[in-house]
Amino acid sequence: xxxxxxxxxxxxxxxxxxxxxMDFVLSDNSVNRYGSRVITTGINLEAFKKxxxxxxxxxxxxxGQKTNIIGKWENIRVENDQLIATAVFDEGSELxxxxxxxxxxxxxxxxxxxxxxxKWSNDPFLMLPxxxxxxxxxxxxxxxxxxxxxxxxxxxxxx
Numbered sequence: 001x002x003x004x005x006x007x008x009x010x011x012x013x014x015x016x017x018x019x020x021x022m023d024f025v026l027s028d029n030s031v032n033r034y035g036s037r038v039i040t041t042g043i044n045l046e047a048f049k050k051x052x053x054x055x056x057x058x059x060x061x062x063x064g065q066k067t068n069i070i071g072k073w074e075n076i077r078v079e080n081d082q083l084i085a086t087a088v089f090d091e092g093s094e095l096x097x098x099x100x101x102x103x104x105x106x107x108x109x110x111x112x113x114x115x116x117x118x119k120w121s122n123d124p125f126l127m128l129p130x131x132x133x134x135x136x137x138x139x140x141x142x143x144x145x146x147x148x149x150x151x152x153x154x155x156x157x158x159x
Contacts, residue, residue, distance in 0.1 A: 035132030
């Protein structure tokens with residue numbers, strides 16, 4: 001149980017934003033392609049807000065033990081059922097610069113939350129009609145990554 005770590009991916013960013021101040025939908029209450037979902041109000045943001053790390057693909061390190069930290073998240077907030085934050089890229093990092101360029105060019109559009117599940121359930125009361133797997137009712141958010149693979153079938157822009 002101590003080694004559990006989950007990630008759920010989303011495609012979403014506000015059209016017209018520059019990558020320097022781009023808002024992303026990090027999570028919402030909808031069902032992902034795996035048939036599960038995370039309840040937004042159950043995401044504990046306390047530790048994440050103290051260290052709002054943006055990684056590349058959930059990897060802490062790359063070849064040669066270089067960090068994969070590409071930026072940070074600011075203006076972390078919940079609007080309706082969406083967890084939203086503003087991406088700030090570390091342009092002092094070669095990887096951060098490269099990913100920023102790819103986001104600006106529309107080549108990378110997905111984010112993925114890395115979290116530790118604390119409470120999950122298959123209770124039918126918590127399941128949506130198209131849901132086939134568990135509902136994460138409570139979790140600790142650890143990091144949010146830019147990613148090339150998405151768990152959401154349909155992208156949504158934050159507008």
